[in-house]
Amino acid sequence: MATKVYMDYAATTPVKKEVLDSMIPYYTEKYGNPSSVYSLGRESRKTIDESREKIANILGANPKEIYFTSGGSEADNWAIKAVAMANKDKGNHIITSKIEHHAVLHTCEYLEKHGFEVTYLDVDEYGMVDLEQLKKSITDKTILISIMFANNEIGTIQPIKEIGQIAREKGVYFHTDAVQAVGNVKIDVNELNIDMMSMSAHKIYGPKGIGALYIKKGVKIDPHIHGGAQERKRRAGTENVAGIVGFAKAMELAYENLEEHISKLTKLRDKLINDVKNKIDYVRLNGHPEKRLPGNASFCIEFIEGEALLLNLDMAGIAASSGSACTSGSLDPSHVLMAIGLPHEIAHGSLRLTLGDFTTEKDVDYVVEKLVEIVDRLRQMSPLYEKVKGV
Amino acid sequence: MATKVYMDYAATTPVKKEVLDSMIPYYTEKYGNPSSVYSLGRESRKTIDESREKIANILGANPKEIYFTSGGSEADNWAIKAVAMANKDKGNHIITSKIEHHAVLHTCEYLEKHGFEVTYLDVDEYGMVDLEQLKKSITDKTILISIMFANNEIGTIQPIKEIGQIAREKGVYFHTDAVQAVGNVKIDVNELNIDMMSMSAHKIYGPKGIGALYIKKGVKIDPHIHGGAQERKRRAGTENVAGIVGFAKAMELAYENLEEHISKLTKLRDKLINDVKNKIDYVRLNGHPEKRLPGNASFCIEFIEGEALLLNLDMAGIAASSGSACTSGSLDPSHVLMAIGLPHEIAHGSLRLTLGDFTTEKDVDYVVEKLVEIVDRLRQMSPLYEKVKGV
Amino acid sequence: MYSEKVMDHFTNPRNVGEIKNADGIGEVGNPKCGDIMKMYLKIEDGVITDVKFKTFGCGAAIATSSMATELVKGKTIEEALKVTNKRVAEELGGLPSAKLHCSLLAEQAIKAALLDYAKKNNIEIEELKDFDPNEDPHHH
């Protein structure tokens, strides 16, 4: 069935019309290679410079501190691997958390195989890292702290400024994966004590395959892709000009309307959460009750399994996601749900609904209506529900 | 001045209308994340699979051997660094040539700093590697040979099949940077004994920021970007769906019309070369007289400097490129022109004109006419020309 | 991802529910792994005259349960014992490799119900001598 209601904005977003319109000329008439000296090339170069400036201004950064990448995963990999390589004479210890995106976790695991030591911080039931544990984990050998800004599954927003403060006091670099936070939170990299920050355009109504890494001036980091002189010789490759333009436009739109976006989404999200809680029993909200992304509603619905739920929602034209094991083909539920202490059997029933700029109140009502029906149907055939209900 | 005649197709190409049309839906209504299980996501996944298959079929590869990257530079970096890392227990020696793209050369230099040894093969006056020198350079420690398929500056096409044969006999992996060859040469990766091959869409009328690495089944190579399960867990990151679709479409168009493309470009190129040689004295053609890319005409025009030439051409609305030192801001002319043995003073006067699918005979005539005027003007103010002419 | 047949059995599962006073009940899997299957059998003169299931699990788990019930309904115990996981998967037009364990679970649920029937009736079923319904089919 065709998608009627899209509630998976945290997975990706459609490209907004203004964004696409801004990109098209760079595929057609303005196709010059930014490294070329003739006018067509200089025009591309100028556009990239302007885009970089727009993004930098929004984040309170210097344009020279913004490096374009092919997305959030590349930015995470770059930040972590290349700080590790460039600072290994200083130490071999990295601190991160248990609820990071795989782009951070798997990169850390890779480094563990190559002589680095990684501390994976616990989180509490709401998904919050413990600043005391963080402080205690820092040793002489610690070179990097990487803690995500906001979690993609449960929406919890970390105390970034405080983490940055701790890192700075100890002389340790601080990287944050802000892929989910960008466009949903006001960010000033200096105020928040951030040294490196990963971003991705496709989460904020920009195109897939473009992102950026903010690298504060002075941070010791290796180049990521060797080759041409692009991105100040740190990330070679002919620039994805159209993608960069689209990314900058998406950032502009996001931050022009940030307050409106936040208040609209928060209202819809809270309605969704309340309706689900009121109409379905044995439901829990995952993540922090207040310190959460405006569009994130993550639940565990007991006695049913996430994939079966998603398939049924899909058949009702609803696009949603789950941290259930079966979705991913692995057998364990998401590491995030495990880290916040959910028992396996409950984590299996997770459902993530994420709202965005095109979500309406009608969408919320439709999703709640269908969800009630589907949960009921699946519970009727669940041997676990039978036991609880004492049927 | 606006560009009237674009003769820098080797730098980049405009996106063809059919290609752009194929991409647009993946920005707008078909925006699903390929990793999502609902229909919108599955549709994206299917499109990626189909695109991969199209490209694989054209190259005689298995779809599972095609890995999408953000472009040619990333593919080169991946192939070389990750084969080096994965095979360092076997050896630490890499063979490449002096005329590779910087994405290969700078990657090799990086590895040299990390304990690897690199042999940079010489080339002859036409830019051809010497197969005997290659054979002699292989030692017990050699793990990788990386030789480009066709050179971006002088257009010379290497004996790829023979190089692959030598590599295979010695049990050494063979990577080729085919960024310039793809779309201009028929390629069957098995017939040509290729183990890994870098490609980039923006050189063949596809978008910038997307490319691929062919990795033959069984090649021992580390993942490039850690994170999600995309690209068979070897290159994480939400896929650039629109870019992938555009790349596949561009490949299709290129190989549907390959013979026509080659014969048209060869004819125009030969006319250009002959006209330039006939109308301007003290000119040499760089690269191999026959074994060269159909659209490449690379010259050295004595007694004048490349940048001054380019600026004048730009003012006449002609987009061209140069391996001159001044273009790049460095003081030495391109490493390729040095490697084919040109004296500095002559290499400074290099001019690369590269033709493509939108080039007309009129374009060639216009460029020759303007070039004659500009060269004359610049030579009139050149103290070097004065000496030769004995003025 | 799933074949049409799987989606059909997932959307309209056959024989959902339970049988009061069933002659054999088998439950396999565990909630930690995300699948539990419970099978109820009615057996008369060595023939399975009715079968129902309840399943907590993914789409494949529900579809394989449904298919398995269809395959054993009306069959003798001997015939039912020949319904392997492979057969269930085949009848569904195949399963994604990550989901093959679900079909194993269906096979085991039937066996567990038959074992329960045998125990209750003091019968020895040769084929189930080495069968342990608590063995984890996930092998992890």
Add this chain to the structure above:
Amino acid sequence: MYSEKVMDHFTNPRNVGEIKNADGIGEVGNPKCGDIMKMYLKIEDGVITDVKFKTFGCGAAIATSSMATELVKGKTIEEALKVTNKRVAEELGGLPSAKLHCSLLAEQAIKAALLDYAKKNNIEIEELKDFDPNEDPHHH
């Protein structure tokens, strides 16, 4: 990349050419580095009455040559000696940093021509005592 002023002097360079029987000729740079500048001076009663140049080099090299000739034309030798590379670059509205060496070349070409004039006329120019026209301004 280049300022408008640079592009103007590059496109319409002033004083291109040579002076037959010039009173001073200076040539600096070398073709390996991609720039050679040659300056011709006509000097009457200590005043530069005419100046011409020829340059092999990039856009900046041509523009700085042109600007330098304009700055010294009609000036006394003392005044001409005060035309520094910095001054040439400033008058052109700035140069990209990679091209600053071109303005140094222009300064040196004028000095070399003045030195030639001094030698031919057996004059000692105090400011050029330590000047070596063959010194490479690229420092590489």
